[in-house]
Amino acid sequence: MRRSAVLGGRYVLRSLIGQGGTAEVYCACDRVLEREVAVKLLRQASVEERDRARFADEARLLGRLSHPGLVTVLDAATSDEEPYLVMELVHGPSLADCCRGVALATTRVAAIGAQLAEALRYAHDNGIVHRDVKPANVLLAEDDRALLTDFGIARLLSASTGHTATGTAVGTAAYIAPEQVRGEPVSPATDVYSLGLVLLEALTGERAYDGSPAEAALARLTTPPPMPSTLPAGWRDLLLAMTALDPADRPTTVEAVDSLRRLAAETEPAKPGFTGRTDVGESPATRSTAGSLPGSAVVTAAAGQLRTTGLGAVSRPAGLARRAGLAWRWATAAVLALVLVLGVTLWSNTLSGRPPQRDTPAGVPDRVQKPLQDLHDAVEGDR
Structure with missing residues (x-):
């Protein structure tokens, strides 16, 4: 599905200024108040129910906060086909x-x-x-x-x-x-x-x-x-x-x-x-x-x-x-080391584009099988 050029009949998308694993941020124009804003949208190719829920949570969390050290939320639409979050546009680097x-x-x-x-x-x-x-x-x-x-x-x-x-x-x-x-x-x-x-x-x-x-x-x-x-x-x-x-x-x-x-x-x-x-x-x-x-x-x-x-x-x-x-x-160092090394390797493979190994390696103790599988599922779920 194509990305709408105008959201909510109000926000005109201009240029892409940032992107992460599941979202993109655009510079946009608010046609009602005639000002520049930043609009954060979920990537359409990866919109899942969990992503939508997190996005809605972020909108609600930021909507209840007002502080000079936090980026201000101006508007949000979380139930639309294209969920978006409108924020103040900060001119400056990260x-x-x-x-x-x-x-x-x-x-x-x-x-x-x-x-x-x-x-x-x-x-x-x-x-x-x-x-x-x-x-x-x-x-x-x-x-x-x-x-x-x-x-x-x-x-x-x-x-x-x-x-x-x-x-x-x-x-x-x-x-x-x-x-x-x-x-x-x-x-x-x-x-x-x-x-x-x-x-x-x-x-x-x-x-x-x-x-x-x-x-x-x-x-x-x-x-x-x-x-x-x-x-x-x-x-x-x-x-x-x-x-x-x-x-x-x-x-x-x-x-x-x-x-x-x-x-x-x-x-x-x-x-x-x-x-x-x-x-x-x-x-x-x-x-x-x-x-x-x-x-x-x-x-x-x-x-x-x-x-x-x-x-x-x-x-x-x-x-x-x-x-x-x-x-x-150190009492649990061996178990932690095994879970972390194998789990973070899955994380690294995900980020580098290499196909993850879904099967648990041979020789892993029974007590480690479930934590390792949970970590694998978490990494794969956040791709």
């Missing part, structure tokens, strides 16, 4: 466009981070966890506002049911929190972790976890991201706290806002010493939507111990000690 291979100034990153943390605080206060905080979902407006967008997989904290099965990892591989990898319940601390990785990437121009998706997933279960020794001490302390393995050890969004505002008031620039790479950024997906890309990692881990990598020595500030040790994680 954070992913700005920090790909480039380290941004510490004061600028602090200002951006404070705005994002404040927007997340507002969302959390309204019972919503974003679950997909990443550079491509941060838009930098011409008036210096940083806006968070794409609540397509957000979850209500009070929801007992949803469109994702319990125990399923949902989010973008490079920024997913450890509890998301394990398929555990999400909380505001989940967004704090992802924001910490986003800010670290903006400061270095590099993703924190490099390597294959399986390596990235396994690494974040046992080791915080490596912190370049060239970062100011205040930044290292804050980012280590935000990316603590235990959600209970992470600061709240209110605490993060206060810390970031203090850092924004400082004038110390980021020191040279790390090299930006251009092969680890994700494709630009501006103005409201982006696809998920596999994460990456070159982190070595030992229980309760951090080790040095090429990015510099990693140290754990005394005041940020974890409330619980990491030893318990």
